[in-house]
Amino acid sequence: MHRPGYGALMSEPLLQAVDLQCERDDRLLFRNLSFSILPGTITRVEGPNGSGKTTLLRILAGLNDAWSGELSWRGRPMQGQREDFLHNMLYLGHRPGIKSLLTPVENLHALMAGRQPVAEGVLRQALKGTGLAGFEDVPCRNLSAGQQRRVALARLLIANEPLWLLDEVFTAIDASGVAAIEALLQQRAAEGGAVVVTTHHNLQLPDLQSIVLGERAAL
Amino acid sequence: MNTGPGVGTFHAMKAVFTRDLKVAFRQRQDLLNPLLFFVIVVTLFPLGVSPEVSFLQEAGAGILWVAALLSVLLSLDHLFRHDFDDGTLEQLVLQPQPLFLLVLAKTLAHWVLTGLPLVLLTPVLGVMVHLNGNSIAVLCLTLLIGTPVLSLIGSIGAALTLGLRSAGVLLSLLIIPLYIPVLIFGTGSVAAATDGASVSAYLALMAAFLALAVTLAPFAATAALKISLSNG
Numbered sequence: 001m002h003r004p005g006y007g008a009l010m011s012e013p014l015l016q017a018v019d020l021q022c023e024r025d026d027r028l029l030f031r032n033l034s035f036s037i038l039p040g041t042i043t044r045v046e047g048p049n050g051s052g053k054t055t056l057l058r059i060l061a062g063l064n065d066a067w068s069g070e071l072s073w074r075g076r077p078m079q080g081q082r083e084d085f086l087h088n089m090l091y092l093g094h095r096p097g098i099k100s101l102l103t104p105v106e107n108l109h110a111l112m113a114g115r116q117p118v119a120e121g122v123l124r125q126a127l128k129g130t131g132l133a134g135f136e137d138v139p140c141r142n143l144s145a146g147q148q149r150r151v152a153l154a155r156l157l158i159a160n161e162p163l164w165l166l167d168e169v170f171t172a173i174d175a176s177g178v179a180a181i182e183a184l185l186q187q188r189a190a191e192g193g194a195v196v197v198t199t200h201h202n203l204q205l206p207d208l209q210s211i212v213l214g215e216r217a218a219l
Numbered sequence: 220m221n222t223g224p225g226v227g228t229f230h231a232m233k234a235v236f237t238r239d240l241k242v243a244f245r246q247r248q249d250l251l252n253p254l255l256f257f258v259i260v261v262t263l264f265p266l267g268v269s270p271e272v273s274f275l276q277e278a279g280a281g282i283l284w285v286a287a288l289l290s291v292l293l294s295l296d297h298l299f300r301h302d303f304d305d306g307t308l309e310q311l312v313l314q315p316q317p318l319f320l321l322v323l324a325k326t327l328a329h330w331v332l333t334g335l336p337l338v339l340l341t342p343v344l345g346v347m348v349h350l351n352g353n354s355i356a357v358l359c360l361t362l363l364i365g366t367p368v369l370s371l372i373g374s375i376g377a378a379l380t381l382g383l384r385s386a387g388v389l390l391s392l393l394i395i396p397l398y399i400p401v402l403i404f405g406t407g408s409v410a411a412a413t414d415g416a417s418v419s420a421y422l423a424l425m426a427a428f429l430a431l432a433v434t435l436a437p438f439a440a441t442a443a444l445k446i447s448l449s450n451g
Binding site for chain 1: 226230231234235238241242245246301304305306307309310311312313314315316321445446448449450
């Protein structure tokens, strides 16, 4: 565990899981799953379809309550730290959280409104950065699936939360977009942020940690 | 890194409220549905039962109240459904502000979009069913106090049935029993007004319903939302 004087603040785990176990529809998804998410790391959750990758991410985000074990946030049990955790965590689900009737700018504005005040210029810059220049004021239902996903991803260019939980973010994104996201994640880790991703895409990143789900769950 | 207090709760509630209004006004036909239903039900009664003035004066307030209740009930399924499907509900739950206040903001938006237009339309339909001026005023007042209660109680049912594929029937069965007291006192106060009796006791009771619903329903709806999301 954390030894005073030994580990600097940077090496204190943001998120720590001990003996996580989850059952779904009478099927054991994983058990005895323990891991730590340290600042400055990228962790990939691996496993075949139906192995519980999304479920694990939803448990970490606090969206799923059907689990047992221990979760701690910055060394303290998650239960008492919920508000601090929500302030410092960004979750992108496989449902992108985009309203199809609103434009990308309006969507981003609504998503950021609850987290940090952002000027519209910054939002437009972020959308430009995800390759949506010229589409900022088009209703999202007129955009392709990949473009809608990019609207959600534009949040990553503004977000300053230290922990990102990203579920299947590469879905419907083209090759150059994937490379850009990989670069972004790497830059994020270099800045001291922590990223947890689930993806079937073969990430080309050095120092990638992995959590393998499947028959035998282990770090 | 971000450890500051972030956005104020009131600001976040306002953002939720304005976003819901914006989305609704991009889809105006959905907005008109409950209103149209309300008008159609009320106009069908004189045609289907009796156009007699004496009948309409007696039954008018009840007809309007029942039509308003059903039209709110019909619109409830949309309260969280679209947000659940496109993932915005997850993002709402993960906002750092107290969730019950954000849910309250969403419910308030629902009332502004369904209940309030019904109240505004009531004087016209009241004249149509031959209610006198005083009765119409009392009817509007009871609907003004009563429809937010319908939205608030309904938010609990809508949140509970979110994970289900066909939630409509179950939602009605869950919610209708809780609507009955509001209906009884709503129509009761108009009957009292028509008889020339004092309505203040009725209105005070309805206001008590509203106070109870505002303070309790968002908590119940929040708990129900978390359960539905946990299974989704």
